[in-house]
Amino acid sequence: MSMLALEQLVAGYGPIRVVHNLSLTVGEGEVVALLGRNGAGKTTTLKAALGMVRVSSGRVLYRSRDVTRLATHRRAMLGMGYVPDDRRIFPELTVRENLEVAIKRGSKNGRGWTSERIYQLMPWLKEIQRRRGGFLSGGEQQMLTIARTMMGNPEVLLLDEPTEGLAPHFVRLVSDLVKELKSSGTAVLLAEQNLRFITPLADRVYVLESGELRLEGTMAAMAEKQEVRALLAL
Amino acid sequence: MTGLASAASLFLLAVGLSLIFGALGIVNFAHGSFFALGAYFLFALTRGDAAGFWHYLPVAVAASLVVGAVVERVFMRRVLNRAEHYQILLTYALLLIIEDVSKICFGADYKSIGMPKGFEMPVFVLGIPFPSYYLGLVGLAAAAALLLWLFLHRTRYGTLVRAVAQDREMLEALGVNVPLLFTVIFALGIGLAGFGGAVSLPLQSISTGVAVDAVISAFIVVVVGGLGSIWGTLLGAILIGEIQAFGALVLPEFSIAFTYVLMAAVLLFRPWGLLGRPPAVRT
Numbered sequence: 001m002s003m004l005a006l007e008q009l010v011a012g013y014g015p016i017r018v019v020h021n022l023s024l025t026v027g028e029g030e031v032v033a034l035l036g037r038n039g040a041g042k043t044t045t046l047k048a049a050l051g052m053v054r055v056s057s058g059r060v061l062y063r064s065r066d067v068t069r070l071a072t073h074r075r076a077m078l079g080m081g082y083v084p085d086d087r088r089i090f091p092e093l094t095v096r097e098n099l100e101v102a103i104k105r106g107s108k109n110g111r112g113w114t115s116e117r118i119y120q121l122m123p124w125l126k127e128i129q130r131r132r133g134g135f136l137s138g139g140e141q142q143m144l145t146i147a148r149t150m151m152g153n154p155e156v157l158l159l160d161e162p163t164e165g166l167a168p169h170f171v172r173l174v175s176d177l178v179k180e181l182k183s184s185g186t187a188v189l190l191a192e193q194n195l196r197f198i199t200p201l202a203d204r205v206y207v208l209e210s211g212e213l214r215l216e217g218t219m220a221a222m223a224e225k226q227e228v229r230a231l232l233a234l
Numbered sequence: 235m236t237g238l239a240s241a242a243s244l245f246l247l248a249v250g251l252s253l254i255f256g257a258l259g260i261v262n263f264a265h266g267s268f269f270a271l272g273a274y275f276l277f278a279l280t281r282g283d284a285a286g287f288w289h290y291l292p293v294a295v296a297a298s299l300v301v302g303a304v305v306e307r308v309f310m311r312r313v314l315n316r317a318e319h320y321q322i323l324l325t326y327a328l329l330l331i332i333e334d335v336s337k338i339c340f341g342a343d344y345k346s347i348g349m350p351k352g353f354e355m356p357v358f359v360l361g362i363p364f365p366s367y368y369l370g371l372v373g374l375a376a377a378a379a380l381l382l383w384l385f386l387h388r389t390r391y392g393t394l395v396r397a398v399a400q401d402r403e404m405l406e407a408l409g410v411n412v413p414l415l416f417t418v419i420f421a422l423g424i425g426l427a428g429f430g431g432a433v434s435l436p437l438q439s440i441s442t443g444v445a446v447d448a449v450i451s452a453f454i455v456v457v458v459g460g461l462g463s464i465w466g467t468l469l470g471a472i473l474i475g476e477i478q479a480f481g482a483l484v485l486p487e488f489s490i491a492f493t494y495v496l497m498a499a500v501l502l503f504r505p506w507g508l509l510g511r512p513p514a515v516r517t
Binding site for chain 2 (some may be wrong): 050072073076077084091097100101103148149152174175
């Protein structure tokens with residue numbers, strides 16, 4: 001069963017349509033990369049999947065359930081998590097409070113992510129747990145954003161360009177986190193332009209250009225295609 | 235003492251305004267009307283008899299909370315994402331409507347109530363008698379401030395209230411029912427105003443026109459103290475309360491002017507208020 005499926009999705013802002021007839025699926029425990037240059041429609045696709053951008057036609061299915069008209073917070077409660085590309089931590093809240101905000105009701109059943117488990121994975125985050133979010137470095141903020149979304153125990157994680165502007169050290173940490181999530185069975189839809197970052201992580205790839213799907217296939221098949229490099233302007 | 239009592243009343247009035255603006259971004263011109271409404275509710279419930287004060291105070295506050303929730307659901311929700319002038323027009327219309335409805339329901343005459351049970355006798359400070367309820371009012375306001383602070387900083391729901399002011403879209407993406415959160419915050423702000431109006435009734439008679447005076451005072455307090463800061467609102471209320479009390483003693487004809495001079499000075503030198511924070515820059 002696919003965890004997330006977009007069917008013939010048309011989405012955009014007001015009268016402007018950014019994504020045209022896009023269909024894709026993400027299976028259980030699968031890491032699927034959504035590749036494309038800036039402006040290709042990656043962020044709009046992720047936001048439309050979560051209901052943060054208006055869908056004018058097509059459907060969003062979560063575990064085969066049509067959630068196209070469902071409010072964003074309800075989709076999140078069902079198990080969809082979103083990590084935006086512009087970080088968006090709560091700058092006035094402490095690191096610990098940023099994590100606590102994402103705890104969902106009924107998720108305290110001993111399973112899943114807790115702040116203690118997050119701190120085990122990222123011990124340095126515990127050391128700064130009383131610091132305000134606004135005082136963290138870009139890399140720390142990025143890790144906090146991912147950790148915060150993990151606190152909600154998502155079954156599908158929409159990850160928007162997590163390595164953008166990050167130092168190599170943090171890129172490695174993000175990569176390790178994605179592997180950890182994958183091994184725990186979380187499905188990940190990863191929007192990226194960084195081919196080197198996704199190559200060891202992704203199972204399958206979709207390549208977008210101007211809001212339309214140009215190519216799709218397994219990571220292994222796509223990595224060798226010159227066409228992919230051309231679409232990413234590499 | 236008079237200044238402290240009026241500071242307590244001003245704090246309860248203004249803190250809800252600050253809370254609502256901080257979280258929802260709504261400038262609530264009708265806030266003074268809800269202060270007046272709390273007082274009217276208590277007066278109507280007790281039929282003007284101070285014997286029922288403590289008994290009916292929770293009922294008056296509960297009624298204010300319900301009014302706040304209904305007003306948010308029916309009216310505020312429609313202007314949340316619209317330009318500020320829609321919000322101002324709507325809340326100003328509410329001020330006028332509540333004023334006229336109050337006049338129809340409760341009459342236009344002055345209403346007051348005696349000192350509540352336990353506070354009938356005066357206290358003497360430096361040999362001067364003061365109503366002991368001055369202390370009662372200060373205690374009630376201090377308790378409300380403490381409880382509100384504990385709620386905002388020690389409970390998860392309080393953390394959500396602080397977070398929603400910073401990024402409501404992200405909070406929704408994390409699974410928080412933001413429309414419900416807005417209703418709770420608005421109701422809480424209105425409940426605090428209603429509580430303020432009700433507990434001020436023994437010291438301050440109420441009639442039409444109180445709402446406008448109250449909202450102006452609330453804005454001054456919030457501007458001086460800093461929008462969105464509880465301690466700022468408390469400091470603003472104490473400063474304004476004391477300035478008005480001392481002004482009335484020393485230079486009665488200029489007492490109102492002192493308040494505005496303070497506000498102008500704060501706006502010139504610290505436009506975000508004494509304890510407010512300058513607008514945060516997102517990194």
